[in-house]
Amino acid sequence: LHWRFLIFAGIVAKKQAFGVSMELFYAPGTVALASLIALHEADIAFTPNRLDFSQSEQRSEKYLRLNPKGRVPVLITDAGALTETPAILAYIAGLNPKKPLAPSDPFDFAKMQELNSYLASTVHVNHAHRVRGVRWAALQSSLDDMASKVTQNMQDCFALIQAEHFRGPWVMGDQFTVADAYLYTVGTWLKGDGVDIATLPGIAAHADAMRQRPAVQKALTY
Numbered sequence: 599l600h601w602r603f604l605i606f607a608g609i610v611a612k613k614q615a616f617g618v619s620m621e622l623f624y625a626p627g628t629v630a631l632a633s634l635i636a637l638h639e640a641d642i643a644f645t646p647n648r649l650d651f652s653q654s655e656q657r658s659e660k661y662l663r664l665n666p667k668g669r670v671p672v673l674i675t676d677a678g679a680l681t682e683t684p685a686i687l688a689y690i691a692g693l694n695p696k697k698p699l700a701p702s703d704p705f706d707f708a709k710m711q712e713l714n715s716y717l718a719s720t721v722h723v724n725h726a727h728r729v730r731g732v733r734w735a736a737l738q739s740s741l742d743d744m745a746s747k748v749t750q751n752m753q754d755c756f757a758l759i760q761a762e763h764f765r766g767p768w769v770m771g772d773q774f775t776v777a778d779a780y781l782y783t784v785g786t787w788l789k790g791d792g793v794d795i796a797t798l799p800g801i802a803a804h805a806d807a808m809r810q811r812p813a814v815q816k817a818l819t820y
């Protein structure tokens with residue numbers, strides 16, 4: 599066999615690893631970072647597709663055909679499109695048998711999903727009240743009032759996570775899971791929301807440990 603053929607076959611094999619070819623639609627600074635981190639941690643080849651929010655590309659006709667929610671992330675898989683970060687992360691977590699990113703024990707899997715669901719349904723939504731208040735109210739006084747609650751709400755949510763949903767050194771203890779990618783991602787918004795991460799030493803140490811990981815460093819370059 600010619601060496602060139604072997605290299606070509608190797609590239610094809612890597613691209614088709616796990617029988618899937620994937621595309622992730624993302625925008626920088628958004629919750630899509632969690633999916634970017636998870637894809638790199640799982641060592642899964644994918645095509646990144648960047649949306650320009652300053653041009654409202656997430657509301658373009660073309661994108662709305664892909665995701666009628668007009669949000670990122672969307673993961674396109676051979677089986678169809680997936681939206682909602684907890685769903686995307688649960689999918690990625692089980693894709694590479696050599697690098698499982700979720701606990702195999704059913705109770706621990708549900709515990710991981712407990713945090714992921716809390717991040718999606720409560721923490722992310724609390725954060726959105728600062729810059730996306732127009733989803734819920736129209737009067738400037740209402741928007742200002744909602745924004746005024748964000749720092750305290752985010753502080754309280756992360757204090758609760760630190761106390762109740764964090765085994766250490768990773769969210770689920772010794773196993774690194776997709777919940778670590780998600781927690782880190784939402785934690786990158788704390789500063790902008792007026793929360794000093796130093797007041798949450800467990801969360802701060804976790805963020806430091808995350809920044810040491812090559813997959814996180816790579817995901818932050820997108």
Ligand SMILES: N[C@@H](CCC(=O)N[C@@H](CS)C(=O)NCC(=O)O)C(=O)O
Nearest residue numbers: 628629656668669670671682683718
């Ligand atoms: N529940 C969704 C939320 C997705 C979401 O709200 N993404 C934001 C970025 S962090 C977005 O695309 N916003 C665009 C917009 O509101 O126009 C998830 O967890 O994936």
